Each structure stands twice: as structure tokens, then as C-alpha cells.
Amino acid sequence: MESGTKFNEGFGFEIVAAGENGLARAGTITTPHGQIQTPAFIPVGTKATVKSVLPEAMEDLGSQALLSNAYHLYLQPGPDVLDEAGGLGKFMNWDKPTFTDSGGFQVLSLGVGFKKVLAMDATTFRSDQVIAGNKERLAHVDDEGVTFKSHLDGSMHRFSSEISMQIQHKIGADIIFAFDECTTLHNTRPYQELALKRTHDWAIRCLDEHQRLTIERSDKPYQALFGVIQGAQYEDLRKEAAADLGSMTSSGVSFDGFGIGGALDKDSLGTIVGWVNSTLPQEKPKHLLGIGAPEDLFVGVENGVDTFDCVLASRIARTSAVYTMTGRFNVSNKPFTRDFNPIDYECDCYTCKNYTRAYLCHLFRGKEMLAATLATIHNERFIVRLVDQMRAALIDGTFYDLKADFMGRYKHKSGQSRD
Numbered sequence: 272m273e274s275g276t277k278f279n280e281g282f283g284f285e286i287v288a289a290g291e292n293g294l295a296r297a298g299t300i301t302t303p304h305g306q307i308q309t310p311a312f313i314p315v316g317t318k319a320t321v322k323s324v325l326p327e328a329m330e331d332l333g334s335q336a337l338l339s340n341a342y343h344l345y346l347q348p349g350p351d352v353l354d355e356a357g358g359l360g361k362f363m364n365w366d367k368p369t370f371t372d373s374g375g376f377q378v379l380s381l382g383v384g385f386k387k388v389l390a391m392d393a394t395t396f397r398s399d400q401v402i403a404g405n406k407e408r409l410a411h412v413d414d415e416g417v418t419f420k421s422h423l424d425g426s427m428h429r430f431s432s433e434i435s436m437q438i439q440h441k442i443g444a445d446i447i448f449a450f451d452e453c454t455t456l457h458n459t460r461p462y463q464e465l466a467l468k469r470t471h472d473w474a475i476r477c478l479d480e481h482q483r484l485t486i487e488r489s490d491k492p493y494q495a496l497f498g499v500i501q502g503a504q505y506e507d508l509r510k511e512a513a514a515d516l517g518s519m520t521s522s523g524v525s526f527d528g529f530g531i532g533g534a535l536d537k538d539s540l541g542t543i544v545g546w547v548n549s550t551l552p553q554e555k556p557k558h559l560l561g562i563g564a565p566e567d568l569f570v571g572v573e574n575g576v577d578t579f580d581c582v583l584a585s586r587i588a589r590t591s592a593v594y595t596m597t598g599r600f601n602v603s604n605k606p607f608t609r610d611f612n613p614i615d616y617e618c619d620c621y622t623c624k625n626y627t628r629a630y631l632c633h634l635f636r637g638k639e640m641l642a643a644t645l646a647t648i649h650n651e652r653f654i655v656r657l658v659d660q661m662r663a664a665l666i667d668g669t670f671y672d673l674k675a676d677f678m679g680r681y682k683h684k685s686g687q688s689r690d
């Protein structure tokens with residue numbers, strides 16, 4: 272770094288309007304690849320592509336940034352390839368801001384095979400053994416990191432704070448996340464405490480390694496590091512983690528923003544996010560990891576979330592489920608064979624402007640690839656636009672009117688989704 276240059280040169284966050292309850296706000300995140308007007312929904316391109324959709328189409332539908340995944344890109348094609356390509360954005364022909372998820376969630380969930388229990392329905396069943404289950408144990412967590420088996424070819428790998436930072440610096444996204452231990456709602460309270468202690472230790476090591484790599488690679492654009500708040504469903508643990516990471520400084524640097532992670536029970540989502548965001552420093556951006564159902568986005572924004580990512584919109588699109596202002600339906604169902612209306616008259620997307628339900632029904636039934644493309648464009652536009660409408664409503668003081676209007680019409684409940 273040249274003397275006089277700010278460590279996180281090129282990154283910033285400004286609050287432009289505060290909502291009625293004190294937590295909700297509209298703002299602007301600035302990155303070396305442009306700005307994000309918040310609150311904003313960030314579509315997911317897990318492996319440096321939003322499945323079936325061109326980056327130009329993602330830009331046209333209003334996507335301000337894309338989020339990819341460090342775990343998947345580490346396994347294939349490998350971080351060195353992205354580094355040589357000039358970073359994630361350049362590699363995938365996307366010149367706007369990018370995020371990468373640390374890989375913590377994936378090494379534990381994909382490696383271990385407990386993806387199912389991250390669903391947002393807490394049951395009374397509690398066991399740390401869920402992680403192993405009856406299956407071969409595919410990931411082992413210790414105080415230093417996680418050893419796991421690749422879900423692609425069974426080869427053994429190890430992630431730690433340092434390795435996650437090295438991978439994410441090579442991938443080169445504008446916003447990266449600290450390596451954390453993601454638990455499930457089924458883990459016992461003593462295990463949650465142990466995992467939180469590890470996440471604390473790993474957060475310090477992430478700051479140290481991030482500081483070292485930022486200086487070593489000072490010819491690259493600055494990458495903002497977000498700390499991840501865990502603590503499951505426990506108020507004291509969530510607040511303790513938020514206070515701890517919120518004020519954490521190591522090697523002279525602190526987190527640029529925060530992610531809220533972990534399995535979140537749908538009914539307590541707002542409460543938990545509220546605990547965390549009322550404890551974290553107000554002036555820093557907050558990202559809610561893996562949440563993207565319409566009703567949950569309102570709850571997140573209401574409780575101070577600035578950005579969201581979720582694979583739900585694109586994943587369900589590929590199964591023919593499409594959003595409308597009154598709920599979700601499957602456009603491949605028989606009744607739509609001769610329905611020449613657009614998916615949703617209130618939608619302004621490319622698909623709704625040019626195609627009918629009957630055409631999409633035909634494409635899905637014929638297993639045509641264009642089905643996924645058109646349905647994904649619609650669903651991503653629906654979610655991106657809904658959050659943009661929340662931003663506009665926060666600015667003109669009508670957020671609760673928008674929420675009441677939407678929730679009064681929209682009939683569907685769905686869960687949490689991460690790749």
C-alpha cells in the first residue's frame with residue numbers, strides 16, 4: 272500500500288434513509304466495481320454462472336451484483352484459474368460487484384450430507400450426531416479448521432481461516448466472508464457454544480490473513496471482508512457474537528460489514544435478525560445469507576438487512592415454479608396448456624413481456640432448455656424488483672403499506688436455500 276492510502280480504499284457504505292422502527296434502512300454500498308443500492312437482492316451464480324441465464328440478461332433484469340461460492344470454485348476450476356483470468360467478474364463477463372461465500376457452510380453441509388436438517392423447521396429432536404448421521408462421515412471439524420471429502424470425486428481437502436481467505440482473495444470478489452462454523456438447529460446448546468468460540472477464533476485469523484493478503488496483493492482492487500454472526504436460536508449467543516465481531520480488530524483492521532448465518536427458524540427469523548442488527552455497529556452493511564423467500568425478505572429488511580442472497584428463485588424456476596404477486600404456481604401443470612396470458616401481468620420482465628404460460632408449459636413438458644432460462648429470468652426479476660420496491664418504500668416512508676399490501680395478497684411459504 273502507498274502511504275496515505277486507506278486500507279479499505281474503494282469500499283464504503285452510506286445510509287440514505289432510515290425506516291420507522293430504527294433498524295430498516297436504505298443505503299448505498301460502494302465497491303471497486305460499482306455501487307449497490309440497498310436493500311438489494313443478490314442473485315446467486317454458484318459456479319460463476321446463474322444457471323441457464325446470460326450475464327447480460329441478469330443485468331437487464333436489474334441484478335446489481337452476483338454471489339458465487341468459494342467452495343465450488345475451489346474444487347472446480349480452482350482459484351488459480353480465476354486469479355489468472357483477472358478475477359471472478361472478468362472470468363464470467365460481469366463488470367458489476369461480486370460476492371463470494373466463504374465455503375464454511377458448504378464444507379459442512381455438502382461434505383457432511385446434513386443439508387436436509389438446515390431446513391427452517393425446528394423440531395424437538397436435538398443431537399450433535401446429526402452431523403455424522405448413519406452415513407460415512409464426510410467432514411471433520413476441529414479447532415483449526417475442517418477436513419472434508421469433495422462431493423465431486425471423494426478427494427480429501429482441508430479449509431481453515433487462512434485457506435478460505437487465500438482462496439477468496441484469488442477468486443477476487445468485491446465482498447468476501449469470514450470462515451465460520453455453521454451449526455444446525457439440532458445441535459445441542461453446549462455444541463453451539465463451542466462452535467461460536469471457534470467462529471470467534473477463526474474470525475481473528477481471517478482478519479489477520481486478510482490484512483496480510485491485501486498488502487501482498489496491493490495491485491488488486493480492495494476486497495471487503497464481512498464477519499459472520501452465528502449463535503443459532505439463542506438470544507445471548509447471537510448478541511454476544513454480534514458484539515464480539517462488531518468490535519473486533521486484529522492486525523489493525525476490522526470487518527467491513529457482516530453476514531448473518533446459520534440455520535434460522537422461519538418463525539423467529541425477524542427476532543433473531545433484530546437481536547443481531549441492533550447489536551452490530553449501525554454504520555456497517557449487513558447481509559443475510561441464504562434467505563430469499565418473498566415473505567422472509569420483508570422480515571429481513573424490516574430488521575435492518577441490507578443485502579440478501581438465495582438460490583431459491585432460480586432453483587424453483589428450473590422445476591417450473593414461478594412467482595406472482597398472489598403466490599407461486601407450477602407453469603408446467605396441465606391447466607396452463609392453453610393459457611395465453613403472461614406468467615404475471617404485474618411483472619415487467621423479458622419473459623412476461625414476450626411469452627405466455629402456454630409456451631412455458633410446452634417448453635417444460637418438452638424438457639427444452641429454454642424453459643429454465645425464461646422461468647429463471649422471471650423469478651429473479653420478481654425477487655430483485657420486490658426488494659427494489661422495498662427500498663423505494665423505505666425512502667418515501669411507505670414500507671409498512673407495501674408489506675401489508677403484499678402479505679395480504681401473497682399466499683405461499685417456503686424455506687431457506689443455499690447451494
Ligand SMILES: [Zn+2]
Nearest residue numbers: 618620623649
Ligand atoms: Zn416476469
